[in-house]
Amino acid sequence: MSQSSNARIYIDTNRVISEISPLLFSGFAEHMGRCIYEGIYDPASPHADQNGLRKDVLAALKELNFRSMRYPGGNFLSGYFWEDGIGPKDQRPVRRDLAWQSIETNQFGTDEFMNFCEEIGTAPMMGVNMGTGTIQDAANLVEYCNGATGTKYADMRVQNGHADPYNVKYWCIGNEMDGPWQIGHLDVVEYGKKAREAAKMIRLHDNDIELVLCGSSGPTMATYPEWDRVALEFCWDNVDYHSMHYYATNWEDDTDSFLALSAEFESFVDTLSGVLRYVKAQNRSKHDVYLSWDEWNVWYKARLEDDVKGLWTEAPHLIEEVYNLEDALVVGQWMNVFLRKSDVLKIACLAQIVNVIAPILTTTDAMLKQSIYYPIMLFSKLAHGNALDVKVNAPMYNTKLFGDMPLLDVSSSHDAETNTNAIFIVNRSQTESLPLDILWQDVAPKSVKSAYQVAGTDPKAVNSFDNPNVVTAVVINAPDIRDGKTTMMLPPLSFTALEVAL
Numbered sequence: 001m002s003q004s005s006n007a008r009i010y011i012d013t014n015r016v017i018s019e020i021s022p023l024l025f026s027g028f029a030e031h032m033g034r035c036i037y038e039g040i041y042d043p044a045s046p047h048a049d050q051n052g053l054r055k056d057v058l059a060a061l062k063e064l065n066f067r068s069m070r071y072p073g074g075n076f077l078s079g080y081f082w083e084d085g086i087g088p089k090d091q092r093p094v095r096r097d098l099a100w101q102s103i104e105t106n107q108f109g110t111d112e113f114m115n116f117c118e119e120i121g122t123a124p125m126m127g128v129n130m131g132t133g134t135i136q137d138a139a140n141l142v143e144y145c146n147g148a149t150g151t152k153y154a155d156m157r158v159q160n161g162h163a164d165p166y167n168v169k170y171w172c173i174g175n176e177m178d179g180p181w182q183i184g185h186l187d188v189v190e191y192g193k194k195a196r197e198a199a200k201m202i203r204l205h206d207n208d209i210e211l212v213l214c215g216s217s218g219p220t221m222a223t224y225p226e227w228d229r230v231a232l233e234f235c236w237d238n239v240d241y242h243s244m245h246y247y248a249t250n251w252e253d254d255t256d257s258f259l260a261l262s263a264e265f266e267s268f269v270d271t272l273s274g275v276l277r278y279v280k281a282q283n284r285s286k287h288d289v290y291l292s293w294d295e296w297n298v299w300y301k302a303r304l305e306d307d308v309k310g311l312w313t314e315a316p317h318l319i320e321e322v323y324n325l326e327d328a329l330v331v332g333q334w335m336n337v338f339l340r341k342s343d344v345l346k347i348a349c350l351a352q353i354v355n356v357i358a359p360i361l362t363t364t365d366a367m368l369k370q371s372i373y374y375p376i377m378l379f380s381k382l383a384h385g386n387a388l389d390v391k392v393n394a395p396m397y398n399t400k401l402f403g404d405m406p407l408l409d410v411s412s413s414h415d416a417e418t419n420t421n422a423i424f425i426v427n428r429s430q431t432e433s434l435p436l437d438i439l440w441q442d443v444a445p446k447s448v449k450s451a452y453q454v455a456g457t458d459p460k461a462v463n464s465f466d467n468p469n470v471v472t473a474v475v476i477n478a479p480d481i482r483d484g485k486t487t488m489m490l491p492p493l494s495f496t497a498l499e500v501a502l
């Protein structure tokens with residue numbers, strides 16, 4: 001540490017970055033491993049409702065309050081025939097899912113997904129297959145979901161028991177199409193043209209739809225960021241969002257660097273934000289396209305060959321990452337970045353939601369909330385209104401990957417309607433408690449209404465079915481506010497969320 005006085009956070013409700021898009025708190029559910037089968041949908045479980053949905057999982061997901069849910073993939077999407085997943089269940093075909101080398105029974109499909117979304121109060125975000133699928137297949141699915149009655153696909157929906165259109169607003173045009181692993185992988189010119197024509201047909205069906213274009217699959221791809229520029233140049237006026245994917249890793253077991261990953265997250269957004277501005281100018285357009293971080297999470301412990309191959313079984317155990325305290329702190333600062341970049345980032349989907357790289361794990365009769373569940377729940381509940389540009393003075397520490405970094409990572413929101421201010425703080429130090437002053441510059445806050453902390457001494461601490469409460473959010477004593485200032489001690493390896501009444 002290079003400084004001995006208290007760290008400081010300065011809050012000014014005039015310093016608005018942007019209104020926070022509620023879609024920043026979204027999820028992603030793929031037909032992969034045990035996310036859908038044995039996770040969301042498990043008729044064999046004692047917790048299943050009349051439709052086979054897990055009631056305990058629904059309750060935990062409701063608490064996370066995902067505002068939209070991306071579905072059905074992921075790599076699965078690029079080989080999926082959506083018509084396999086509708087109609088009487090005993091007539092649906094069983095298929096080999098080539099993406100994950102698993103058996104897909106199609107007992108859960110579009111209509112079951114819509115029912116699931118309704119149960120948890122989330123807006124569906126459907127993907128259309130740009131791998132084996134044609135632009136006609138994509139348009140047919142839109143008609144099935146959103147068409148008024150009287151034409152073929154809309155009437156199929158009615159026949160399947162759903163008279164009213166689902167009016168699905170958010171649609172993704174394919175998944176990771178620059179990835180050589182993707183079924184039906186395309187080069188950017190092929191993708192740009194196909195996506196543009198798919199977008200055209202989708203919009204001809206329903207002009208209220210908002211579309212997400214496939215960005216390159218991550219910043220380590222050779223295609224990045226040129227793919228992004230070219231795909232956007234083809235599709236700029238036809239789409240509303242551009243996707244980004246990133247999975248955080250700590251292969252080297254370098255916790256100091258891992259806990260500074262927000263530097264990487266911000267630079268990823270900054271680069272793509274520059275690409276967006278360039279293409280807008282190049283296309284002489286008045287239209288805006290925003291970023292959709294529609295796959296994000298920590299994922300590296302369950303990433304070997306065996307973790308991604310289902311050996312032609314139903315609901316295999318794939319990438320069931322076990323999350324620890326340091327992962328929860330990375331997730332906390334990731335969501336800080338969502339707020340700090342909320343002017344350009346409008347959608348973010350946690351990948352994924354149950355069993356597969358997920359905050360929730362299930363067995364047939366039990367459910368476990370992993371460490372990352374808690375920061376996600378706190379952001380989803382407390383971050384609303386405007387994101388604020390917060391001034392932070394904190395001691396620095398040195399990291400191998402990012403050089404000197406501040407020990408604190410912070411974001412804040414202000415809701416003028418409810419007169420509340422939320423502050424989210426990660427203390428990256430593995431050893432030091434940090435005394436902190438928070439100073440409000442333009443308002444005289446009344447009190448800290450609630451204060452929560454996720455913390456511990458062991459960065460590798462995990463929850464398990466036998467010991468489920470090792471890493472959780474605990475309610476801490478709310479610090480007093482006097483003369484527009486409060487002082488508190490932040491433990492090492494901690495995430496703190498404060499809800500302040502103004």
Ligand code: AHR
Nearest residue numbers: 073074075076175176351
């Ligand atoms: O979320 C797991 C996989 O990661 C998704 O199917 C794919 O899009 C990404 O590579």
